[in-house]
Amino acid sequence: MKEVSIQELQINPYTMFSKDWMTLTAGNDSSGFNTMTVSWGHIGSIWDGGNGKHNMPTVLCYVRPSRYTKVFMDSEEYFTLSHFPEEYRKALNYLGSHSGRSENKVQTAGLTPVFYENTTYFAEADLVFVCRKLYEQEMTEAGFQDRDLITRNYPRKDFHTLYIGEIVKVLMAE
Numbered sequence: 001m002k003e004v005s006i007q008e009l010q011i012n013p014y015t016m017f018s019k020d021w022m023t024l025t026a027g028n029d030s031s032g033f034n035t036m037t038v039s040w041g042h043i044g045s046i047w048d049g050g051n052g053k054h055n056m057p058t059v060l061c062y063v064r065p066s067r068y069t070k071v072f073m074d075s076e077e078y079f080t081l082s083h084f085p086e087e088y089r090k091a092l093n094y095l096g097s098h099s100g101r102s103e104n105k106v107q108t109a110g111l112t113p114v115f116y117e118n119t120t121y122f123a124e125a126d127l128v129f130v131c132r133k134l135y136e137q138e139m140t141e142a143g144f145q146d147r148d149l150i151t152r153n154y155p156r157k158d159f160h161t162l163y164i165g166e167i168v169k170v171l172m173a174e
Contacts, residue, residue, distance in 0.1 A: 001114075001128065001171040006057045009170065011127070013043040016083055021092050023122065024061050026072035026079040029115040035106060035122075036069040037096030038062075041081070043129075049166065057167040059131055062139075062160035068101045073163060078118050078132055082125035091124075117169075126173040131165030138162075 016022060018039055027033025040062050045055040059081055063070045073079060084092060091109040098105045106113060112123040121128040139159040144150050150157075 002174050004170050004172045006167055006170050017041045020083060023082045023092065023095060024063070024069060024079060025082065025120045026069060026076045028076070028118050028120055031076070033113065033120040034069045034072050034100040035095055036067055037092045046164070058134070059129055059165050059167060061163045061165065063163065064158050064160050066158060068099055070161065076119070078130065079165060080119050080121040080131065081129040082121045083127040084124060085126050088124055121171070128171040129167050130169040130171065132168050133163060133165050135164040136161055
């Protein structure tokens with residue numbers, strides 16, 4: 001993987017999340033890690049980060065309280081979003097339908113963890129966003145203006161936690 005500037009990227013963030021999917025991974029070699037498949041998220045910019053970091057590049061990720069990855073998202077400062085070539089669709093399906101609490105789902109899916117600067121990504125990825133957690137907020141029922149979204153997406157009232165992360169590095173397969 002080589003580091004690239006986010007300004008050099010020619011990507012469609014909507015497609016990357018909704019069609020291709022990605023993995024959200026938190027944790028590291030010493031404290032352990034977990035990953036999950038994500039199909040919801042955003043890439044953009046927000047806030048003045050100081051030190052010349054105007055309009056910081058950021059990602060928004062959503063994690064339900066039941067997901068094992070949330071334990072690591074809540075305890076770690078860094079996380080990654082990894083994008084994969086289409087040939088890894090079966091592995092992403094597996095990661096999204098099995099829990100890391102009860103098995104080594106990464107190994108079963110055939111992926112290779114890479115421990116990098118206090119976080120984890122996968123050798124098979126073609127694009128990785130290394131992110132530093134800036135903000136987290138539990139979504140609440142009161143915040144929904146369109147109440148039908150609750151019926152369709154949260155029948156058990158298991159609202160996601162929203163995380164905003166600063167994109168501190170972008171890694172691309174060579």
